[in-house]
Amino acid sequence: MVSESMYELGTKKSTIRTIFEFGRKRAAEVGEENIFDFSLGNPNVPTPEFIKNAVIDILNTMDVNAIHGYTVAPGHPMVRDALAKSISKRFDTNVTANNLFLTAGAAAAITITFKALNEKQDEFIAFAPFFPEYRCFVENVGGKLVVVPPKIEDFQIDFDAFKSKISPSTKAVIVNSPNNPSGAIYSKETLEALANILSDKEREYGHPIYIISDEPYREIAFDGVVSYIPKIYKNTIVCYSYSKSFSLPGERIGYILIPSEVEGFEKVYGAVAGAARVLTHVNAPSLWQYVIARCADKPSNIEIYRKNAKLFYDGLIDAGFKCVKPQGAFYLFPQSLEKDDYAFCERAKKYDLLLVPGADFGAPGHFRATCCTKTETIERALPLFKKLAAEY
Amino acid sequence: MVSESMYELGTKKSTIRTIFEFGRKRAAEVGEENIFDFSLGNPNVPTPEFIKNAVIDILNTMDVNAIHGYTVAPGHPMVRDALAKSISKRFDTNVTANNLFLTAGAAAAITITFKALNEKQDEFIAFAPFFPEYRCFVENVGGKLVVVPPKIEDFQIDFDAFKSKISPSTKAVIVNSPNNPSGAIYSKETLEALANILSDKEREYGHPIYIISDEPYREIAFDGVVSYIPKIYKNTIVCYSYSKSFSLPGERIGYILIPSEVEGFEKVYGAVAGAARVLTHVNAPSLWQYVIARCADKPSNIEIYRKNAKLFYDGLIDAGFKCVKPQGAFYLFPQSLEKDDYAFCERAKKYDLLLVPGADFGAPGHFRATCCTKTETIERALPLFKKLAAEY
Numbered sequence: 001m002v003s004e005s006m007y008e009l010g011t012k013k014s015t016i017r018t019i020f021e022f023g024r025k026r027a028a029e030v031g032e033e034n035i036f037d038f039s040l041g042n043p044n045v046p047t048p049e050f051i052k053n054a055v056i057d058i059l060n061t062m063d064v065n066a067i068h069g070y071t072v073a074p075g076h077p078m079v080r081d082a083l084a085k086s087i088s089k090r091f092d093t094n095v096t097a098n099n100l101f102l103t104a105g106a107a108a109a110i111t112i113t114f115k116a117l118n119e120k121q122d123e124f125i126a127f128a129p130f131f132p133e134y135r136c137f138v139e140n141v142g143g144k145l146v147v148v149p150p151k152i153e154d155f156q157i158d159f160d161a162f163k164s165k166i167s168p169s170t171k172a173v174i175v176n177s178p179n180n181p182s183g184a185i186y187s188k189e190t191l192e193a194l195a196n197i198l199s200d201k202e203r204e205y206g207h208p209i210y211i212i213s214d215e216p217y218r219e220i221a222f223d224g225v226v227s228y229i230p231k232i233y234k235n236t237i238v239c240y241s242y243s244k245s246f247s248l249p250g251e252r253i254g255y256i257l258i259p260s261e262v263e264g265f266e267k268v269y270g271a272v273a274g275a276a277r278v279l280t281h282v283n284a285p286s287l288w289q290y291v292i293a294r295c296a297d298k299p300s301n302i303e304i305y306r307k308n309a310k311l312f313y314d315g316l317i318d319a320g321f322k323c324v325k326p327q328g329a330f331y332l333f334p335q336s337l338e339k340d341d342y343a344f345c346e347r348a349k350k351y352d353l354l355l356v357p358g359a360d361f362g363a364p365g366h367f368r369a370t371c372c373t374k375t376e377t378i379e380r381a382l383p384l385f386k387k388l389a390a391e392y
Numbered sequence: 393m394v395s396e397s398m399y400e401l402g403t404k405k406s407t408i409r410t411i412f413e414f415g416r417k418r419a420a421e422v423g424e425e426n427i428f429d430f431s432l433g434n435p436n437v438p439t440p441e442f443i444k445n446a447v448i449d450i451l452n453t454m455d456v457n458a459i460h461g462y463t464v465a466p467g468h469p470m471v472r473d474a475l476a477k478s479i480s481k482r483f484d485t486n487v488t489a490n491n492l493f494l495t496a497g498a499a500a501a502i503t504i505t506f507k508a509l510n511e512k513q514d515e516f517i518a519f520a521p522f523f524p525e526y527r528c529f530v531e532n533v534g535g536k537l538v539v540v541p542p543k544i545e546d547f548q549i550d551f552d553a554f555k556s557k558i559s560p561s562t563k564a565v566i567v568n569s570p571n572n573p574s575g576a577i578y579s580k581e582t583l584e585a586l587a588n589i590l591s592d593k594e595r596e597y598g599h600p601i602y603i604i605s606d607e608p609y610r611e612i613a614f615d616g617v618v619s620y621i622p623k624i625y626k627n628t629i630v631c632y633s634y635s636k637s638f639s640l641p642g643e644r645i646g647y648i649l650i651p652s653e654v655e656g657f658e659k660v661y662g663a664v665a666g667a668a669r670v671l672t673h674v675n676a677p678s679l680w681q682y683v684i685a686r687c688a689d690k691p692s693n694i695e696i697y698r699k700n701a702k703l704f705y706d707g708l709i710d711a712g713f714k715c716v717k718p719q720g721a722f723y724l725f726p727q728s729l730e731k732d733d734y735a736f737c738e739r740a741k742k743y744d745l746l747l748v749p750g751a752d753f754g755a756p757g758h759f760r761a762t763c764c765t766k767t768e769t770i771e772r773a774l775p776l777f778k779k780l781a782a783e784y
Contacts, residue, residue: 001511001599001600001655001656001659001660002508002509002511002656002659002660002662002663003507003508003509003510003511003663003666003667004511005666006507006508006662006663006664006666006667006670007659007662007663007666008666009665009666009667009669009670010508010661010662010663010664010665010666010667010668010669011662011665011666042457042461042462043457043461044457046456046457047456047457047459047460051460052451052456055447055451056448056451059444059447059448064438064439064444064639065434065435065436065438065439065639067439067642068439068443068639068640068641068642068643069434069435069639069641069642070434070641070642071642103672104496104644104672104674104677105674107672107674108672108674111670111671111672112672115395115398116394116395116398116402117394117395118395119393119394119395119396136669136670137670140670207393208393247456247457247460247461248460249460249461249462249674250459250460250461250462250463250675250677250678250679250681251460251677251678251679252496252674252675252677263393264393264394267393267394267399268393268394269402270394270398270399270402270403271394271395271398271399271402272398272402273401273402273403274395274397274398274399274400274401274402274403275395275398275401275402276402277401277402277528278398278401278503278528278529278532279503279671279672280495280496280499280500280503280504280671280672280673281672282496282497282499282500282641282644283642283644285496285642285643285644285677285680286642286643287642287643287679288677289642
């Protein structure tokens with residue numbers, strides 16, 4: 001009657017969804033303020049005032065059919081030009097409108113890129129811990145997700161494990177730094193070592209291996225700048241989103257950046273356009289195109305995330321948890337206090353602490369806790385984490 | 393290096409694109425006002441003032457993170473509830489929030505529906521003339537598009553031809569009324585005859601055959617109401633878009649309506665959710681969800697289209713063209729004055745009349761002309777159509 005695989009994908013409850021529903025049930029019983037939901041990655045920094053001002057100014061000054069009309073599929077040339085200038089200035093590079101393809105956020109950007117690159121069950125490598133939707137997106141364009149186990153001491157890359165996973169079928173490597181769920185940022189050294197290995201393998205296999213740099217958390221970096229990977233490795237395709245940087249996750253606006261230096265640039269850009277076409281893309285929402293063009297050089301407000309991450313990290317360490325110090329994004333990824341992270345998260349529910357098991361991200365023995373909550377929620381939760389730790 | 397099929401889909405110039413580029417070149421040579429571009433289906437009725445007012449009111453009254461935050465994948469329950477109430481009242485039926493899945497416009501709605509329904513190279517029937525992207529969308533979810541030849545005297549359905557195309561592999565029939573490109577609206581009699589045949593075939597084959605009703609032009613009906621197909625045939629899934637009704641094509645907002653009466657409702661809705669997930673859907677753009685919830689009962693302004701269609705139709709008949717009188721949408725689909733519609737459209741270029749060959753829509757010997765242009769453009773073009781006709 002219908003596609004069974006689609007039915008399963010559409011109805012199987014994710015762990016996060018199950019936790020969310022448990023939280024709603026408990027909130028009704030004990031009150032919203034007594035539920036400590038650290039499961040959802042929803043930005044809580046208010047969308048900046050300059051976004052609202054840009055929307056209103058556009059509505060008051062632009063021709064109404066131009067604001068809301070179709071743009072060409074890659075996005076309005078004026079918008080792409082503005083973004084290209086901003087990127088070029090910021091990273092001292094030479095990006096033009098022709099290197100950009102605007103999408104409905106990062107989920108669309110990465111899925112379109114997977115579909116464009118996949119020829120026949122190509123392999124896409126992800127480093128654990130990783131965003132679980134990668135598997136669903138890669139498999140549904142016909143590719144195969146290959147997972148490199150986590151380097152748990154710092155969540156950089158275990159290069160021996162990585163080398164054992166590369167094969168002639170490797171089409172691309174997914175990099176997500178700052179990382180969901182670990183909060184780690186790849187150091188320049190990590191990225192250079194990665195680039196060296198990939199360059200060697202490209203020569204050995206005689207075909208390009210792309211880095212797909214999934215960068216929704218680029219702006220949320222506590223100690224400075226995140227490396228611009230195309231300058232370290234030329235075959236890098238960047239997937240960007242304004243969901244976190246401007247707190248606009250519901251509006252679905254982002255882009256794919258394919259630098260001209262990418263091997264087969266013209267082929268890759270063309271395939272991205274084709275993949276977009278069959279993946280329901282007509283154009284990225286037009287009003288939001290004009291908004292981001294006007295706000296391209298505006299800063300992100302990350303102070304709440306920085307403050308919450310420090311508070312949460314210090315508190316967990318004090319309570320006896322082991323945790324890699326988060327450098328960005330808005331997550332902590334501590335070790336669970338028993339091997340079975342599902343059992344641990346289940347036990348945490350006793351205190352109404354809602355946590356996501358690390359196994360969901362390919363890193364069992366850990367749990368993810370978001371710090372995009374009210375600071376007060378973290379403050380009030382920390383004594384409960386202490387009580388929980390005391391049970392072990 | 394990349395997917396060759398995606399590269400081809402992304403780079404092969406469509407006829408309309410080629411015409412568009414010719415138009416730009418000619419406009420630079422002879423001036424914008426001397427180009428009569430009837431090729432693009434871009435709504436030219438200004439987006440209504442109530443849309444702008446709704447956006448500004450939402451920005452001024454709702455919590456900013458609620459406006460721009462993620463919604464659940466099917467769309468915010470409050471929004472779906474408002475739309476369901478509006479639909480139920482209008483069509484005297486009983487739709488609830490649980491029957492709706494909000495999408496990024498109709499292209500997403502139909503592609504997600506194709507993907508949800510397709511099991512294994514299932515057949516989807518389209519009636520010529522039809523929107524050419526149907527082929528691309530159906531084939532790329534693994535289905536097969538089966539085309540019923542046009543009934544050129546009135547662009548209703550040639551039922552003998554239709555019956556010969558139905559098979560046990562038929563999963564769904566695509567209905568697009570008011571029609572792009574013919575401007576025809578299926579009569580109640582046509583729809584009832586279609587429903588009878590489908591019901592018989594469902595019994596014969598022992599499985600449901602769905603109607604996918606693609607309704608971006610529903611509101612643009614010159615002589616009254618378009619039938620609400622779920623009341624005529626229970627296994628009808630409606631794909632709707634606000635692109636044309638509110639002149640919002642760039643914003644990508646629409647929905648899939650799966651009435652509870654649809655056979656396997658729960659399976660279909662679940663498969664739609666799964667298909668959306670792998671087709672880059674996270675949620676329909678959130679601000680636009682809230683806007684359409686507020687404007688659900690507002691009327692569409694179709695007077696320009698009505699006026700232009702009459703003017704254009706009368707003028708072409710006067711010039712000696714044969715044309716089915718358009719009842720809705722914003723297109724005319726006259727017969728070309730020579731059998732080869734490509735040759736005809738090529739000859740029309742001599743007068744800077746830009747027309748799309750009917751063969752692109754599965755109906756050779758015709759051409760499509762849009763009437764979503766300035767009325768003056770049509771007025772000034774009609775003498776040129778007369779000159780063109782005089783050549784034959």
